[in-house]
Amino acid sequence: MHGSQLRVAYQGVPGAYSEAAAGKAYPNCEAIPCDQFEVAFQAVELWIADRAVLPVENSLGGSIHRNYDLLLRHRLHIVGEVQLPVHHCLLALPGVRKEYLTRVISHPQALSQCEHTLTKLGLNVAREAVDDTAGAAEYIAANDLRDTAAIASARAAELYGMQVLEDGIQDDSSNVTRFVMLAREPIIPRTDRPFKTSIVFAHDKGTSVLFKVLSAFAFRNISLTKIESRPHRNRPIRLVDDANVGTAKHFEYMFYIDFEASMAEVRAQNALAEVQEFTSFLRVLGSYPMDMTPWSPSRGE
Numbered sequence: 280m281h282g283s284q285l286r287v288a289y290q291g292v293p294g295a296y297s298e299a300a301a302g303k304a305y306p307n308c309e310a311i312p313c314d315q316f317e318v319a320f321q322a323v324e325l326w327i328a329d330r331a332v333l334p335v336e337n338s339l340g341g342s343i344h345r346n347y348d349l350l351l352r353h354r355l356h357i358v359g360e361v362q363l364p365v366h367h368c369l370l371a372l373p374g375v376r377k378e379y380l381t382r383v384i385s386h387p388q389a390l391s392q393c394e395h396t397l398t399k400l401g402l403n404v405a406r407e408a409v410d411d412t413a414g415a416a417e418y419i420a421a422n423d424l425r426d427t428a429a430i431a432s433a434r435a436a437e438l439y440g441m442q443v444l445e446d447g448i449q450d451d452s453s454n455v456t457r458f459v460m461l462a463r464e465p466i467i468p469r470t471d472r473p474f475k476t477s478i479v480f481a482h483d484k485g486t487s488v489l490f491k492v493l494s495a496f497a498f499r500n501i502s503l504t505k506i507e508s509r510p511h512r513n514r515p516i517r518l519v520d521d522a523n524v525g526t527a528k529h530f531e532y533m534f535y536i537d538f539e540a541s542m543a544e545v546r547a548q549n550a551l552a553e554v555q556e557f558t559s560f561l562r563v564l565g566s567y568p569m570d571m572t573p574w575s576p577s578r579g580e
């Protein structure tokens with residue numbers, strides 16, 4: 280996990296949580312800011328960066344669906360994961376008081392992670408989504424907006440000359456975001472430390488397939504840590520005709536599963552061989568070491 284010399288793409292500008300996640304995943308790396316998630320994928324594909332670090336889920340806001348879709352559209356491999364405690368602050372220009380505010384801007388995930396606290400603070404403000412948290416602070420500073428606050432990190436406040444009006448405004452003190460690290464090549468799975476494996480699959484045989492897939496893991500005592508479903512882009516709807524009652528329209532999905540085993544283990548290989556029998560499409564997104572760093576609630580990342 281030593282990141283010296285490594286160029287790591289992240290979405291956002293300096294001060295974004297994704298930049299902190301890049302630093303946690305690869306200490307001493309050169310963090311490369313990107314406008315959009317897709318640009319971070321492309322930076323690795325075009326050898327502008329060696330790795331990308333992208334958020335996939337948050338304990339309050341849930342999954343970051345865009346990145347699930349992009350994992351499928353691109354051919355990069357998950358080579359690691361990192362969990363970052365996320366501690367949000369309400370930032371405004373120096374001298375601005377809460378009573379002056381008419382608007383709060385931030386990344387949609389950050390807005391949703393602070394939804395209840397913003398209401399509790401009694402702020403009568405419009406909430407507007409922008410590309411990233413630190414970018415919101417930068418925008419307010421660049422345009423001298425005295426009626427607008429940003430939700431962002433304490434580091435963003437320092438970088439863009441903002442004051443912290445409220446500290447720790449996430450709705451839960453143990454707010455944490457899980458990021459995955461992506462590379463052009465997969466790593467070789469091992470068995471000498473806890474590994475996780477991420478897969479995505481689709482099927483065309485009706486709803487009982489999902490039960491069969493899950494039992495392939497359950498029978499082998501393999502725990503699942505996450506299931507996500509996304510619309511099947513090429514085939515979103517399946518029509519099932521019944522002459523008596525008409526036509527049912529079933530939604531079709533791509534299923535994403537994370538399970539706690541390494542692809543170097545025979546039980547994982549057997550589980551996937553079984554899953555392959557029931558599915559029309561199966562891809563291993565990566566088999567990688569689990570983030571086992573001791574838990575500490577957010578402290579101002």
Ligand SMILES: O=C(O)C(=O)C[C@]1(C(=O)O)C=C[C@@H](O)C=C1
Nearest residue numbers: 295296297334386388411412456
């Ligand atoms: O906007 C940022 O600072 C980001 O790094 C993005 C992001 C996200 O997409 O979830 C990362 C961590 C937090 O959950 C909030 C925002």
